[in-house]
Amino acid sequence: MKDKLYKLKQEFLVKLSEVKDLENLKELELRFLSRKGELGELMKNIKDLSGDLRKEVGQVANKIKNELQESFYQVSAKFIKNTNNTLIDPTLPGLKQQSGHLNPITLVQNELEDLFSSLGFIIEDGPELESDYFNFTALNVPPLHPARDMQDTFYVDLKNSQGERDLLMRTQTSPVQIRAMLKYGAPLKVVIPGRVFRNEATDARHEHTFYQLEGMIVAKDINFSNLKSLLEIVGKRLFGPDTKLRMRPKFYPFVEPGNNGEYTCFLCQGQGCRVCKNTGWLEIVGAGLVHPDVLRAGGLDPEVYSGLAFGFGLTRLAMLKYNINDARLFSSGDIKFLEQF
Numbered sequence: 001m002k003d004k005l006y007k008l009k010q011e012f013l014v015k016l017s018e019v020k021d022l023e024n025l026k027e028l029e030l031r032f033l034s035r036k037g038e039l040g041e042l043m044k045n046i047k048d049l050s051g052d053l054r055k056e057v058g059q060v061a062n063k064i065k066n067e068l069q070e071s072f073y074q075v076s077a078k079f080i081k082n083t084n085n086t087l088i089d090p091t092l093p094g095l096k097q098q099s100g101h102l103n104p105i106t107l108v109q110n111e112l113e114d115l116f117s118s119l120g121f122i123i124e125d126g127p128e129l130e131s132d133y134f135n136f137t138a139l140n141v142p143p144l145h146p147a148r149d150m151q152d153t154f155y156v157d158l159k160n161s162q163g164e165r166d167l168l169m170r171t172q173t174s175p176v177q178i179r180a181m182l183k184y185g186a187p188l189k190v191v192i193p194g195r196v197f198r199n200e201a202t203d204a205r206h207e208h209t210f211y212q213l214e215g216m217i218v219a220k221d222i223n224f225s226n227l228k229s230l231l232e233i234v235g236k237r238l239f240g241p242d243t244k245l246r247m248r249p250k251f252y253p254f255v256e257p258g259n260n261g262e263y264t265c266f267l268c269q270g271q272g273c274r275v276c277k278n279t280g281w282l283e284i285v286g287a288g289l290v291h292p293d294v295l296r297a298g299g300l301d302p303e304v305y306s307g308l309a310f311g312f313g314l315t316r317l318a319m320l321k322y323n324i325n326d327a328r329l330f331s332s333g334d335i336k337f338l339e340q341f
């Protein structure tokens with residue numbers, strides 16, 4: 001046994017003296033010094049020896065192990081130093097650090113989140129896989145209501161916790177209005193940014209997946225001038241201090257009265273251009289006063305509380321703001337696109 005150990009040491013030292021590069025060195029370490037290497041295997045047998053012999057051989061083996069390791073370290077230190085000396089030229093310019101870019105939708109979302117939190121709104125999240133109830137029924141769009149046609153979506157063949165098959169990809173961030181009322185009660189000021197889905201044939205202006213930002217205030221005595229002044233503040237912040245707002249009636253089942261908020265086109269200052277289709281106005285936000293049925297679905301008494309709600313298309317805002325002409329670019333994963341922001 002001792003002989004074998006001495007022979008191993010001899011062989012190792014010879015090989016070590018012949019090492020030419022780091023690669024050789026690694027091979028040597030693996031073959032001799034690693035736990036499954038030749039020395040390790042030999043040492044495993046020591047425990048089978050008897051009494052004094054085991055002690056003696058054990059001591060020799062340990063000594064040899066230390067010696068081999070010591071000489072290995074010396075040689076490897078020399079190699080690593082040499083290699084560094086040849087590889088690193090401190091006079092060369094450094095490698096450029098690549099940093100990521102935020103998607104333009106994230107930029108717009110951050111801007112709106114900053115604005116609304118400065119106005120005292122909380123920021124809430126909700127599930128993208130939503131129940132039919134929250135996405136439609138609780139928002140005053142019962143089954144078979146024609147308003148469902150405008151928001152066709154992807155129905156999911158899974159059962160919810162009650163064993164019903166009523167899950168779908170949410171078509172709007174509005175269902176989180178209901179969730180927020182049930183969670184926080186009133187008074188409440190909340191915005192909900194998030195991803196939504198529709199069963200669309202995609203083209204430059206339509207994507208099956210896009211982003212919205214929903215907002216809601218519920219309290220006592222909320223009225224239409226509260227809504228109008230709020231949307232005016234948001235418009236000036238988004239598009240500059242001279243921005244004007246006009247509100248035109250539009251049907252949304254979850255608000256009454258419902259309307260479309262339009263801002264003077266920031267590209268042509270309301271003069272009329274290609275982007276605003278020569279009207280001077282951009283349709284930016286759906287809004288209204290919360291329908292009593294929606295307050296009820298949120299667990300609130302419409303005789304006591306009233307509310308306002310609005311929904312921005314973040315994807316559309318980002319397209320306008322950054323002059324992006326194809327909605328499909330946002331999730332294309334094209335680095336050349338993202339690097340511009």
Ligand code: DAH
Nearest residue numbers: 172252286287288309310311
């Ligand atoms: N959820 C609507 C949509 O996706 C947008 C909207 C309109 C939200 C009016 C609202 C609202 O909160 O009051 O088209």
